[in-house]
Each structure stands twice: as structure tokens, then as C-alpha cells.
Amino acid sequence: MPVTIRDVARASGVHISTVSRTFSAPHLVNPETRVRVLACAEDLGYRPNRAARALITGRTHNIGLIIADIANPFFPPLIKAAESQARHRDYHVFVADTNEDAAAEEELVHALAKQVDGVLLCSPRMSNSLIEQLSREVPLVVVNRQLAGLPCVLMDVGQGARSAIEHLAGLGHREMALLGGPRGSWTSRELRRAASAAARAAGAELTVLGPNPPTETGGLAQAEQVRRAGVTAVLAYNDLMAIGLLEGLDALGVRVPQEVSVVGVDDISLSRLTRPKLTTVATPTAAAGRTAVDMLLQQDTDFPRTARGGGATVAVGVRRTTAQVMLQTELVIRDSTAPGPYAGRERPGTAAAGPGPHRRADPGNPVVAAGDVVAS
């Protein structure tokens, strides 16, 4: 019942190879023939069978997208952007959810490997060495994890943490807390490193609370600790946790931002809707999705996995690009931060004023803010 290249060939009176070429190498076929073939194809409603095509070319024109938790509002914009970008390039995308489970991640990479030209690993939970190993089975691009020898797209949460801490210090906060993220998260480590350094530089003290699950509940559960720590400002691993903390502090009768300032990370759409509206470090999620897809596809065209002729299969060396892209983040100041106890007083070694409130600029199209390209 499905109409094949063969039907089109019969209808237009040419050989199937000519029909094939009409679609995959139009310049090789006589314009007249071409229009005839195209007309017949249109008529019959012919659509090339990608499975068959994949069988011989070795390229499926599919990519896989492995996500820790689709329900986490951080991911949908990334998925959306990645899917859109992929489709733009005539690729379709498999989306798989691992429920934050490392074993599921591995299983999915295996399962998808034969069906895709590459896989995007978003905020993976598995070990570096396993990722390394899997990358020999299928081209991988890793998002939110730095891995020598593999293409990565990272968001500069370090810079974000610095901005946040400086903002808080500028407001006159000296006692701060960091709500850490899940164990083994690259982002969490990065955040902690940068926040500690920035706090030290600003003459502030930073208490680290965690690790915590990266959810609303995780934040809520730390409200008591935050109060007990006696800090006046908190930077949370992500907005979800910050929002949970907002809830928790409210329940304890602690007013935000009057008594405690709270800063999140991610700028999920929700953070504009809390009360008070959340000050947060915006991560370019959509840009990350687009960029990751671009890198995957680029890698794929540069170093195709196999090049097949009429039959001979030529294995290709393992050379590949391992560009690492760092995307900029930006502090978005809203209503959950306010002057602290030391407001107005001169801080040691710094001008008093913090950075002026900058509104967020939309990162727009595929933005590579700080491109650190390392060829291997």
C-alpha cells in the first residue's frame, strides 16, 4: 500500500535510480526528467522511506535527546529549541526521560545508538568515564558537564554566581548561604567554587548548605537551616529550590526580601510569577539546545561515522572535534533581593555600589558567547 520509489519510477517511465537521484542529487538529472518525476511523486504522494535510506547511507537523520526530568521546567525550553533547530536541518528528535537515573541514561544511549546520528546528553548523572565510553558507540554532545575530549556546551554559572554574590554584597549583605544542588552535578560544583571565591573577594562569609535534591521540596526543606544559620542572603542552586525556599521562609514568618534576600538560578518562566518576583541568574537554555544540536550535526558532517559506497564499507578514524562552548549567563534583578544590614557602609577594598540593575537581553539566535574551541 505505501507508495515507493518504484511506483514513481513506473509512473514516470524512468529507472528507480533516476527517481532516487531526483531527490538525493537533483543536479545529476535532466531538468525535464526531474520535473516529470517530481510531478509523479507529488501525484502519488510519495515520501522517501527514511529507514531504508538509513540502512544504506548509515545516517538516520534522527538525533536523541536524553533528559534527566522533562517535568523540571528547566528542560522544556531546551527541548523546544533543540527540536526546532534539528527540524530546521531536517532532523527528527527522540526524547527520552531518565528520571534522574544514571542506569537509565546508559540503557537509553545504547537503545538509541543504532537509530540516531548522535545523542545530546543533558545534565547527565552518570560518571565521566561511562560517558567517555559511550561516546565511542555514538557521537555525543554533553550539556552542562565539562568533559575533556568531548564536545560540551556549558552555561557560565560561575560568572552568574559571581554576579549574584557581588549584587548581594553590593546591597550590603555579609552573611550569605549557598543552597547546593545534587551531588555529582557539574553545575553545582562550579557554582560553589565561584560563589566561594566571589564571597571571599567581597569580604563576605558563605555557608554552604547541601547537597540537596534540585526541587522545590529541596529548597523548602532548607528553610529552617537558613534561618538558623542567621544569614541575610541566599543563593540557590536553581529557581525551583529558591521558590521552595520562598515558601519555607514564608511559613516560618521570615519576610523576603526584607529579612532575607533570595537569588535563584535558571530564570524559569515561573520565577516571574512568584511573590516576590525572583531575582535570578538567567541561563540561556534555549541557546544551549540550539548550540548543542549545531555542534552535533557539525561533528556529524565533518566526520561521518561510515562512508559507504556500492558496498565497500570504509571505516573512518576516530578523529573528531571537541569544541567546548561556554554560554553567558546574566543576573536578572527582580524583587527578592533588597538592601542588607551593611547597606551604605564602605566595604573593604571595593567601591560601595554593586553593579547596576541590568535587565536581561534576550540572547537571540544561536549565540556562542565565549567560544573556547579546542581541536583535538
Add this chain to the structure above:
Amino acid sequence: MPVTIRDVARASGVHISTVSRTFSAPHLVNPETRVRVLACAEDLGYRPNRAARALITGRTHNIGLIIADIANPFFPPLIKAAESQARHRDYHVFVADTNEDAAAEEELVHALAKQVDGVLLCSPRMSNSLIEQLSREVPLVVVNRQLAGLPCVLMDVGQGARSAIEHLAGLGHREMALLGGPRGSWTSRELRRAASAAARAAGAELTVLGPNPPTETGGLAQAEQVRRAGVTAVLAYNDLMAIGLLEGLDALGVRVPQEVSVVGVDDISLSRLTRPKLTTVATPTAAAGRTAVDMLLQQDTDFPRTARGGGATVAVGVRRTTAQVMLQTELVIRDSTAPGPYAGRERPGTAAAGPGPHRRADPGNPVVAAGDVVAS
């Protein structure tokens, strides 16, 4: 480089067909041989090539999921549940985002048709007749749209609207407004129909405002209208709009729920985080995803598209099940609704008390709450 059935055959000293059978029909091969083959396969890291398998069996073991807007928080739980259920049954899922664009929907169904065993159409924007027509190209299950002759999974928003209106009437509201959804949405029509009837029955008056885009902005933009209409209670098409309305009313200095009560629909996770927390009609999104996948796969096993032998292709008749499943909704009462001006007074023809506040029960596993199965 990739290891095929052929390599396994060579390694284990049997014919490729035996290897094939060890995987696809194990009972046909001698246990001894089987373990040997499996061992070799394991050793070599063999993974069946699904594209090749699809080519001959006609089943790809993939399904497509077409979504109006992944970034709309209504969808991620549905996607997550669908993906999980599909994978449970050894299917992978393509996810595609149409940006609320009907043309994109059609294009995607076409593009995916050859690559999947069926497609889930979620809250489609295209016309009934087009859906009808596309369903001849690839098995379809439609979510949130009722379509004679096609399998659908619906959420009983009518019942939800009734509950909401009765709840509001019970609280003593008589002047209410409905914020309508986008034009052409089945859910929106259903909501309007049921809400009007329920209001009439309760002796209340219902003003319909809209149609509106199903977003926060859409709700925000109607705040002024709501105030002008002089109503004391509002039912919104979805939570996003309700939240936008909350914002808008706040900006106008109208207090919720003291002056105006607001009810949403969907119970997205956000609605627990607004202030006041949103009273809303919970829709069983995850259950819908699971059920839709089940129906698609069921249909596919009942009436496979083609049954191929060693070569003969047998076209199968167009018979198919067209079960329509209606899933129950539930009113979740939180803090955005409060007694209205007629509280305590006897309403004509009804007992004064509204339905008691029932907390939401988690729908748990594949739940078909009210299964209205119509075989065609």
C-alpha cells in the same frame, strides 16, 4: 565497524537466520545454541538494527508525539508519562513541537508517518477533516479533541467546569465570568457549554470573555475586563491564564480571593506556588499520556498496517477500534476562592452548601476513570 547479525553468526558458527531467531523467536532455537549465540552477541556487543528490522517487518517500534507547545507546562507531564509508557513497551518516541501552528502539525504528521507506527496528536489546532484525512496515512490517537470514528482520549472538563461553578455558587457568588480559551479548542467549547449550563442551574449569571490565547499574557490582558464586568468569581480556561489574571488583578489593586475568586483548569505544578494558591480543576494529564499510548499500541497490535511474509505484502482492511476514553477531572480547592456576596443566603432550588472541599487523589497508574468505549 558496527557489529551485525552476520558477525554473531560467524562467531557462534550458525547461520544468520538462527541468530535472528534467537532474538525474535527464541522458542524456535535449541536452548544450547541459544545460549551460545547470546553469549557471542553479548561478547561482540551486538544490538539489532531497528531500521533494517523495520524495513522488513513494517513496524518501527517508534511513535510520534505532536505537541502544540512544549513550553506550556500542561504538556511536560503528558510527554513524560507517554514516553515512559512507550518505553515500557519497547517503543521510542519522537517529540515534535508545532508552535500552535496547524500547518506545522500536518507537515509533521507526514514527515513522521513513515518512521513511526502511530502518532499522538495532542490538543491539535487543525481541522477535524484534515485529521480524518491524515488518519488514513498513519494510525492516530487524538488527545483533547472529540472526533467521531477516531480513537480519542478526553478529559472531562465539562464535569470540572460544573464542579467549579457549583463550588463558586455554593460560596455565594452569582456574577461570574469565564475566560475562554483559543478559538477552535475542543476543551474551550466544552468548558463553555458546561459552565453556562451549570451557572444557569445554580441561578448565577455567566459572562464569557474571549477567545484568548491560552497563556499568562492572555489572562493578564483580561484583568481590566474582569473588573469592569463587576463579577465576583472567574473561571479561566487554564491555570496559566488564571495566574496571569492573578497578576493583572493584583496590579489593579483587586484582592484575590477577598474581592474576586479565581479558578483555573489543569493543576499545573505552578498553581501550588502562586499567592494565593490557585483553586483549580485538576486534569489527569499523565494518565492521558499513558492511556493514549496504550490505545495507540493496542490498535496497532489489533490491526497491524501490513503483514509481510517472505515477500508477499498483504494489505489489511481499514477496520479499526475507535474507543473514546473520558478521564475524570477533579476540583482542587486552594486559596484563590472565598465566600462571595451571597454567602449564607439560600439559593433558589438548591441546598445552600456547595460540595465539600475534597482534596485531590492522585490518579495513580493507568487510570481510565469513566471509560466510554464505542466500537465502530
Add this chain to the structure above:
DNA sequence: GATCTCTCTGCAAACCTTTGCACTGAAGTA
């Protein structure tokens, strides 16, 4: 008129797997 060049088209193999059919040999039956 012979030779060469060039464009277009056809031929056939190959991609990897499944599956109807046929074959083998051993066990069971008469």
C-alpha cells in the same frame, strides 16, 4: 568521418534483518 567529451540514465550490488520453505536427522509408531 573518426575521436573525444560530456550529460544523462540504467544496472546491480549492498545495507541488515525477517521469514516461508525445504532439508536433516532423530525419535516415535505400526
Add this chain to the structure above:
DNA sequence: TACTTCAGTGCAAAGGTTTGCAGAGAGATC
């Protein structure tokens, strides 16, 4: 012993497409 039955295996075709190679003309050049 001669026959059937049956489990296990091999053979080969098929699925839809791509692509290196070769051939057929047409036109150009000498």
C-alpha cells in the same frame, strides 16, 4: 523395517533506497 512426526537449522528472497560503474547518445573538435 518402513513409515511418520517433529525439532532444529539453513537457504534465499524480500523490504526501499543509494551509488559506483558502464553505456548511450549528442555535440564538439580535428
